Amino acid sequence: MKVRDNSATVLLLIPSHSYRTSDFMRAASDLDISVIVGIDTDFVLTTDQENVIALNFSDSEKAAEAISEFRPEISIDAILAVDDAGTLVAAKASHMLELPHNSLSSVESTRDKYALRVALSRSKLPSPAYKLFETTQSEDKLGHIADSMEYPVVLKPRGLSGSQGVIRADTNIEFIDGFNRIKKILDSENVREECDADLLTTILVEDYVPGPELALEGVLEKGDLTVLALFDKPDPLVGPFFEETIYVTPTSYSDDVQSQIISTVQSACGALGLTHGPVHAEVRLDNDKVFLIDLAARSIGGQCARTLSFGSGLSLEEIILTHAVGDDINQLSRESSAAGVMMIPIPAAGIFQKVSGVDKAENISGIESVSIVPTRGDEVIPLPEGNEYLGFIFAKGTTSEIVQKSLREAHNQLDFQII
Numbered sequence: 001m002k003v004r005d006n007s008a009t010v011l012l013l014i015p016s017h018s019y020r021t022s023d024f025m026r027a028a029s030d031l032d033i034s035v036i037v038g039i040d041t042d043f044v045l046t047t048d049q050e051n052v053i054a055l056n057f058s059d060s061e062k063a064a065e066a067i068s069e070f071r072p073e074i075s076i077d078a079i080l081a082v083d084d085a086g087t088l089v090a091a092k093a094s095h096m097l098e099l100p101h102n103s104l105s106s107v108e109s110t111r112d113k114y115a116l117r118v119a120l121s122r123s124k125l126p127s128p129a130y131k132l133f134e135t136t137q138s139e140d141k142l143g144h145i146a147d148s149m150e151y152p153v154v155l156k157p158r159g160l161s162g163s164q165g166v167i168r169a170d171t172n173i174e175f176i177d178g179f180n181r182i183k184k185i186l187d188s189e190n191v192r193e194e195c196d197a198d199l200l201t202t203i204l205v206e207d208y209v210p211g212p213e214l215a216l217e218g219v220l221e222k223g224d225l226t227v228l229a230l231f232d233k234p235d236p237l238v239g240p241f242f243e244e245t246i247y248v249t250p251t252s253y254s255d256d257v258q259s260q261i262i263s264t265v266q267s268a269c270g271a272l273g274l275t276h277g278p279v280h281a282e283v284r285l286d287n288d289k290v291f292l293i294d295l296a297a298r299s300i301g302g303q304c305a306r307t308l309s310f311g312s313g314l315s316l317e318e319i320i321l322t323h324a325v326g327d328d329i330n331q332l333s334r335e336s337s338a339a340g341v342m343m344i345p346i347p348a349a350g351i352f353q354k355v356s357g358v359d360k361a362e363n364i365s366g367i368e369s370v371s372i373v374p375t376r377g378d379e380v381i382p383l384p385e386g387n388e389y390l391g392f393i394f395a396k397g398t399t400s401e402i403v404q405k406s407l408r409e410a411h412n413q414l415d416f417q418i419i
Helices: 021-030 060-068 084-096 104-111 113-122 139-148 172-186 189-194 255-272 316-324 358-362 400-412
Strands: 009-015 034-040 052-055 078-081 130-134 153-157 167-169 202-207 213-221 224-232 246-249 277-286 289-296 338-344 350-356 367-372 391-397 415-418
Touching: 009 021, 009 084, 021 034, 021 316, 034 084, 052 060, 060 084, 078 084, 078 316, 084 104, 104 113, 104 255, 113 130, 113 202, 113 255, 113 289, 139 172, 153 172, 167 172, 172 189, 172 202, 213 255, 213 316, 224 255, 246 400, 255 277, 255 289, 277 316, 338 400, 358 367, 358 400, 367 400, 391 400
Parallel strands: 009 034, 009 078, 034 052
Antiparallel strands: 130 202, 153 167, 153 202, 213 224, 213 277, 224 246, 246 338, 277 289, 338 391, 350 415, 367 391
């Protein structure tokens, strides 16, 4: 599918290690869109990589300036961030180049869980009570804080994603243990390199919101939300850690509940000031209320986007790129069959050796493919310290229930060796 007579050019902001690079590049090729790749890395690029630019996403101002000065003979039509790390760079560079973009303040709110909670609490949307605590609490002070809590609560780092560091506490002892565990995570080398320094000195504590969790995938155009998919998460996410497993669409909830979820996400985008591009939202249903748990100014992470197909087989990446270059996506609805993905959890920390049973898993009825991420010798770290998965299982079927059954049966065929 070619989106326009004259080929457009999109700058993709991609982490140095991203599952989705090939998917976006393939989508751009299918749409006849030229791509410039901005990679978050500091290694020296060879001179023949004329459409690749090395950037430091942690210095968003400098990265945006580098983009604005890169090959001035090329007219860039849009800038897309593949994950959270590049969203602020995309907003700043788009502002410099006078391209459609979200405001800097709105993007900053999506990258800081405390700022998100403050913005939502000022609106009329349901929101859990929250408090922010410095990580430098003395042992006695931390004990007093723990004794003052009304449990259960959820402790969160402000700037991490993928449920990394998110811990539920039901008692004061669990609160103290969770607080100290998050402090260690925030002090780890990898986190200090990836997260803004001002987000590493405090920990957010929220009231625990019970109920099922769903995810919404959408695109904003001048503030109006187009919903691309609404996912159920059938496995309960009750803690103490919040490792996601199965996403399945279409949702099993009624039209009224779906409308309430969509309205909540639309209002949350308005409260933050988000107006343009992909959004990914996480919500919880507590009785008759919809609580927005998280909102990101980018599309769904990992390989989960491969679950979705639109129109005559367009991928989510093709939809996002089509919208980015100014073409209409409103007539492109998701395929009618049910679809789902299982993010394969890491059962224990260690060194990945091998996996068996992939062939058996892929022979289960409804299974589209099984993708294993680590290779022999890779270190694997489960939540809450880690933020990765062993792989992804994809399935399609006539109903969401059948898709769930296929995913679970396929997972049961896999045997991972980790030492």
